Amino acid sequence: MSSRKSIKSAFESMMFTWGEPLDVKTAADVMNISRQEAMECFLELKDEYIQEGRGIVIRQINQSFQFVTREENSDYIRRLCTPVKMKKLSQSALEVLAIVAYKQPVTKGEIEAIRGIRCDRVMDGLIKKELVCEKGRADTVGRPILYGTTDVFLKNFGFSSIKDLPEIEDIESIVSGGIAEDAEELSVMDGEGQMQMEI
Secondary structure: OOOHHHHHHHHHHHHHHHOOOEEHHHHHHHHOOOHHHHHHHHHHHHHHHHHOOOOEEEEEEOOEEEEEEOHHHHHHHHHHHOOOOOOOOOHHHHHHHHHHHHHOOEEHHHHHHHHOOOOHHHHHHHHHOOOEEEEEEOOOOOOOEEEEEOHHHHHHHOOOOHHHOOOOOOHHHHHHOOOOHHHHOOOOEEOOEEOOOOO
8 A cells, every 4th residue: 555655646647737727636646545644645735745845736626636836936937937918808708707607507698688688609619728618507598508617627717616716796787897907817727827818
């Protein structure tokens, strides 16, 4: 049976090699341990990286974990990678994404009722960029598709879970006001730097 130390060592190597967020269940299956033990090892490893002040830290995204650079070092990384082309989501895409994030699961009709205009093209763009996905169907007439955000959304915006979203009291008033600063803060991030995304 592997020791806790060897399991965490293996997880480090796996996260480094995998690149994308590593699912706890996948890691547990590889190591032939329980999902609970795998989660405990990931959380311990995450705390160790924080306590030691490493330049690399471990970010939790729902039931997955991934290496990312420490936020305090973002300026140095930006200088190293300059020139970096910066883009943001269009305002209409940002509005729709904010509605989905805060109202999910939500139908396209509900989104359009809040915005007052159709959102087919914008939704297609968000789905193509894997920021939004289908979450099932509503128990109403016609059983319309329900939409929600994805783990890609969490990763790109730097959230561990939907619970980390900043509080917005009334998404309808924000959208009707032309998306206020609260929602504009949801600029898409790649690792710890901004990522260009136009829809």
